[in-house]
Each structure stands twice: as C-alpha cells, then as structure tokens.
Amino acid sequence: MEEYAEVVRHLEGAEGLAAYELNISCPNVACGGIQFGSNAQMAAEVVAAARKVSRRPLWVKLSPNVADIGAIAKAAEQAGGDALTVANTYPAMSVDFRSRRSRIGNPTGGLSGRAIKPITLRLVYEASRAGGIPVIGLGGIDTAEDVLEYFVVGASAVQVGTANFADPNSCVRIIADLEKLCTSENIHRIRDLRGTFNAESH
C-alpha cells in the first residue's frame, strides 16, 4: 500500500507525465498475497492512498478476475480515481504434454491478445455502466473495428498491448484504418459512438 504512494510521491517532481496508471492487479503481500483489485475495500484504500499524494490524473487499471467489476469500478471512482483502465490479463497456463512442462517461463501466466477480447468487452460494458468516470478499453485490440466495438460498449479511449509484439507498427496502422473506417461508416466523431450499445436482441 505504501509503495504505491511512495512511487507517486517520487514521480510528482518529474516532468512530462500526463497521468498515473495504478495497476491494482498486484498481490498485497501484507494481506496474504490477495490482489488489491480483487476486493472493493482494498481497491479503494490503494486508490485513496495514491490520490492523497497525486496532483495529476489518476487512472486505475482493474483486474479482470473478479465476480463483480462494477463494484470495484465504483470503489475506485469513489476513492478518487479519474479514469479506469479495463483490464489486465487472465491467469492461464500453456502446457506441453510430452515434456509435462510449461511452455512459458512460469507454471502460470497472463493470457492476453485476441482471445481475451470478448471477455474484456463485457467487463468494459459493465464497468462503464457502474459509474461516471471514463473507461479505457484494453484487451485484444488489433484492428480499427476492435476499437469501435470497445467504444460502443462504453469505452472513451483504448490501449493496445499484445498486438505491438506481433507488429510494432500496430498503433500507426490501427489509427490510419480508424480514420478510413469512420469516413466510410459516416462516423464524424468517434465519441458519439460511446455507450451506444443496443441491448435488444436482433
């Protein structure tokens, strides 16, 4: 808990930062290793601790591994968060049955990329309906269509992670495609799409 505030305190004197993003998908060692982001009370405490020492906007990056992301979203907002980043990776495994070993460095690791997009879309939908602060969508975005899908379910902005590993030029490509797609779809302002999801079945 103290380390979050300590880091922010150090960075307050630094130039060129637009905001802080608190990754709360992190084990609280003082609390048996349970993630800050898995519990509304703990999420609120860590956000409040950082809020006290921060003059810059505070984004809170939520863990997707929770039963009710709306409750965590509300707690982070009430504790002073200015925006939510939704979300981090999903604990997973990749196993080689021949060697009986993990294909990655550790027995388990975070699953990211295209496979997680439908799951994280749902979390962005729920987190954005739970409160009033902007939600930044993050999970499996690789195309301009992916970006617009996130906006429709409630995102105000997006981030791109894994796609950059496959192609470091991903963001440049996605932004260029986004402009073309919006033009061809007659979308004048991308923010007009935000939260326009129609829940009626078709």
Ligand SMILES: Cc1cc2nc3c(=O)[nH]c(=O)nc-3n(C[C@H](O)[C@H](O)[C@H](O)COP(=O)(O)O)c2cc1C
């Ligand atoms: C190699 C790798 C390292 C990551 N390290 C961090 C990290 O240090 N802190 C964090 O909050 N998220 C970290 N993430 C999670 C990403 O920021 C992002 O939340 C997640 O991968 C989902 O987005 P994506 O599907 O676009 O990659 C990491 C992801 C990858 C693939």
